Amino acid sequence: MIIQKIFNNNAIVAKESDKHEFVVMGRGIGFKKNVGEKVEENLIEKTFILKQKDASEKFKLLLEDIPAEHVSICYDIIEYAKNILGVELNDYIYVTLTDHISNVLKMFDEGFNTPNILIWEIKKFYPKEFRVGLKALEFIENETSKKLPEDEAGNIALHLINAQGKNNSSKVEDVVHQTKMVQDILNIVKYTYNISLDEKSISYERFVTHLRFFFQRMDNVEKAENRENEDDFLLKQVKEKYKEAYKCMLKIEKYLEKKLSDEEQLYLTIHIQRVTQR
Template sequence: MLTVKKVLNNNVLIADHPEYAEVVLIGKGLGFGKKPGEQVAGEIAEKFFVLKEAKEQEQYKQLLDYVDESFIGLMNDIVEIVEERFKVRLHEHIHIALTDHLFYAIKRVKQGLDIKNPFLPETELAYPKEFTVAAEIIEYISNELNIAIPEGEIGFVALHIHSALTRRSLQEVNRHTRLISELVQVIEDSLQLKIDRKDVNYLRLIRHLHHVIERINNGQYMDNQDSLKKVLQSEYPVCYNLSWKLIKIMQQALKKAVPDAEAVYLTLHLQRLSKQ
């Protein structure tokens, strides 16, 4: 038996759990007539998950004002799929953020509105595992609700999954994705070419940029390539100068210094791309 702490509605309540502390219990009629301090049998709940912080509990309560219980149940199945695929316990906020996002995404689809995602290729390249699971989730929802959800939504769900796995805010993850898209546009404009998004050199560049951003943010960038800088500056002046333009954009966006060594790596990537 668990002790009721807070009733969110007739079907959802927060209770004290002997192992997980505060948990959210979901089940038809589970909260009806219940009051704080009363006992409730945990096994009659259809779903339960941990939602520790008071702020998260309040946000979840607001979510229940416009999201019906059947969709809440579907979302908990989805979170379980993600946790099973990655063998982790996700940050509790995904129950709120992903539920809210998908609820409105599906609402737009039902209204006949298209979902466009200009960062879909970059997201797949940067987070391939998250993207694969997101594709599985979108297919699962489409089958459960008998609705055709556009492919672009896979990218958005992948970002939510990555945010929950890394405990980084979705805003930060989105900023990095947009930054890389901006860098690619600068490269295309400067070299006057249209990059083939399936080209292996493009794939390497995108992965490299994501890796660089993470290392800079974590303060783990320690490379030194002084011996190569002068050689590349002489051999490939256009790509070398462009590499510094990209570095300045990254520094402004990240508000952190990008080591000079990055000019070497970027120049090599740009030179491969310029051969197109």
Template sequence: MHITKILNNSLVLAKDTTENEMILMGKGIGHKHTIGYELKKEEIEKIFVLHDETMKRNIIQLAAEIDEVYFNIAQTIIDYAITKYNMKLMNHIYLALTDHIAFAVKRFKSNIVIENNYLLEIKDFNPNEYDIGIYALRIINESLNLELPQEECINIAGHFINAQQDNPYSEKNKKISKIIKDILGIVHYHFAIIYDENSFYYKRFITHLKAFAQRFLNNQPSKEQVDFIYEQIRTNCSAEYECVKKINTYIYNEYSRNLPIQEELYLMIHIHKILGELQENI
């Protein structure tokens, strides 16, 4: 393959022996060589086959507008994901991530903050992608001498979730995530509390909600006999029971099914423990 146009130090436009046009990525690939140079295989890190003029135009525009440092940072992060987790990624991640990083830095320098409320969900359901996001944030901050907020690691994790050829973030995971978030919201507003996300009982509650949502969506109710203790807890924890009634209404409105009494029982117990822990810390 020979170079037909140098886009930046890391990207070149090239043609193969049958005159098919493509974009080639490689560290220093555009700095070392001139137009017409026959590239060696080991110099090429990534090949983007150009299926249409729109894709070609977009890549060329991106290369012209964005400093090559962002391409190199994106490449480092992607290499980490592939090496550590053996991820099979679609080609668009290279350009999408580069563009995202450049725009995130621009937002940060302009004091524009975009909140991301999915830290908990991503951390719990997509630990590999979350780890990549944490690594990416460190690389970006160290390379550019910045302090991008932690929320940015979630945005980057999202790119890797969506770019995987065997995307693990299934519809069921999305439903589980929504159930957890909505139940946390119901408890929060019912008792007007602020969670201590580092507390023991909060983490236990999250673990329980995840298991509950999985059981509920898989239609696998517990067969435990809890009638006697259920009545005791409902009597002794009347405030918690009122909150669970709201959760039951939410579940019914969403899925046209009521909560089994076993699930009501465990929710009351977990909510009671969270309230007790918060009371102790006042």
């Protein structure tokens, strides 16, 4: 393993034979070292292997400006998140979350806190990610002795939610927008039926989960012809059986300003029927 670049005493870029370059961190791993020398592998504490080239290059640029301590904290948060959430996270999470947390810590030192206006929705719609965010605050406090507000757990959760998407160009702002849309749709259902929804029910959880993934699929216009025919047949039956739920679905379609496929109309109608039944 050969040193390719030295950021500081504790962070370097290394390469092993013809494999990808990767960032290596460890106390004193770059101290009095030169490019081309072998890495003292016993000093390695954390290894970042970013397969996406663009994410890797941006991460290296980040390392030139951000304290190694902040990078190390984010590494631990991301690894913890992967284990708890059980999902793949996009490589860009190492860039976006590290940059975000480092900025938050700097602002904290200057006496500024950034409120999260969606904290309530995040707690309700993304409970797992929010719990990881709360644990992240513990990591940060243990390492820096800085106690960040609960709102920051919501901000961290947004980054984790965003990193679960396959589209690298998606932004945290998109997740914020989608979260608001989920809330709007739930309100349409509540006002149409003039009821409060049981947020602890399985039907409610399934409905919210369906909406979350629905927004990720909205731009996918590919349709299988045989599936469309099947959905059209089922939709006609559901439309007749669950008339009020179907009307509510049409209100949601109007709100979205988008013509939904038969498949989406079908599943939305069924979810509305289930979530409004006691």
